[in-house]
Amino acid sequence: MKMIEVEHLTKDYGNKKGIFDISFSLKKGEIVGFIGPNGAGKTTTIRHLMGFIKQQQGSAKIMGMDCFQEASEIQKHVGYLPGEISVMEHMNGYEFIQFIAEMKQIKDFQRAHELIEYLEFDPKVKIRKMSKGMKQKVGLVIAFMQDAPLILLDEPTSGLDPLMQQKFVELIQSEQKRGKTILMSSHIFEEIEQTCDRILMIKDGRIAADEDLNKMKLNRSKHYEITFANKEDAQQFANRIPACKRISCKVTFLWKGDVNVLLKELCTFDVKDMNARYQTLEEVFIQYYGEDRK
Numbered sequence: 001m002k003m004i005e006v007e008h009l010t011k012d013y014g015n016k017k018g019i020f021d022i023s024f025s026l027k028k029g030e031i032v033g034f035i036g037p038n039g040a041g042k043t044t045t046i047r048h049l050m051g052f053i054k055q056q057q058g059s060a061k062i063m064g065m066d067c068f069q070e071a072s073e074i075q076k077h078v079g080y081l082p083g084e085i086s087v088m089e090h091m092n093g094y095e096f097i098q099f100i101a102e103m104k105q106i107k108d109f110q111r112a113h114e115l116i117e118y119l120e121f122d123p124k125v126k127i128r129k130m131s132k133g134m135k136q137k138v139g140l141v142i143a144f145m146q147d148a149p150l151i152l153l154d155e156p157t158s159g160l161d162p163l164m165q166q167k168f169v170e171l172i173q174s175e176q177k178r179g180k181t182i183l184m185s186s187h188i189f190e191e192i193e194q195t196c197d198r199i200l201m202i203k204d205g206r207i208a209a210d211e212d213l214n215k216m217k218l219n220r221s222k223h224y225e226i227t228f229a230n231k232e233d234a235q236q237f238a239n240r241i242p243a244c245k246r247i248s249c250k251v252t253f254l255w256k257g258d259v260n261v262l263l264k265e266l267c268t269f270d271v272k273d274m275n276a277r278y279q280t281l282e283e284v285f286i287q288y289y290g291e292d293r294k
């Protein structure tokens, strides 16, 4: 059975806004990044999965259950971090976590305590006095404390500093080892690259890409930057390399073939410096799906 199964899901808000004919599924144990520009439809899709919105067409199922009709049953099995956390400002962090735990009938607080310690924040601070990042940590504790098999995270690292973003990445990696299935929306390719097996890209309310990241990593090219002793050499070399760019003595290009072919070409020139690195995931996406992917 699929953990998530979305088929032809549509919610038309008018003016070309909403989500249109969205289909995808997640198997148990998959960690999937949901990426797309502001307003693309990520939150709308996730809110359908949580049963907060009724679809106009199509269907959304979690563990075989209809997301809207069986929302309360589904929420028992799903950890959820909303994009915007609406919290009880008068409570402190711990009181709020307890309040949600009671609603979700969670009896064991061990995991919540572990997460509070891991995310390094003081849960006794009143929520109204918390920074955005601290509130986000409260939201993360709530999403993970239930030890649910499926976790939906809407912009999980928004407001977190780089150190905490890294801790978040490690948290996802350890949850994956524990067999969790996770769908997380993000604007940050690097974060998706570090944590996910698959990437779903949404644009203008439609799925624009559904790619296996490991296959994509195997297929990516290397980005070379070569500095020649003079402009003439740089130009002569550039004439032999398709789709390269030359600025003064420097030539940059992508290369996927046999590196020996490249080295043979290069040895006839006076090379001053050479840098090579794998393309980033973001660069691969720009290459496949165009500059306007965001």
Ligand SMILES: Nc1ncnc2c1ncn2[C@@H]1O[C@H](COP(=O)(O)OP(=O)(O)OP(=O)(O)O)[C@@H](O)[C@H]1O
Pocket: 013, 017, 018, 036, 037, 038, 039, 040, 041, 042, 043, 044, 045, 083
């Ligand atoms: N209740 C609503 N009524 C009308 N339009 C809406 C409603 N909810 C969302 N929209 C519109 O639908 C589109 C998709 O919004 P959504 O919040 O799903 O995008 P998103 O991909 O999560 O964006 P972001 O990255 O900014 O959070 C946006 O244009 C938004 O303005």
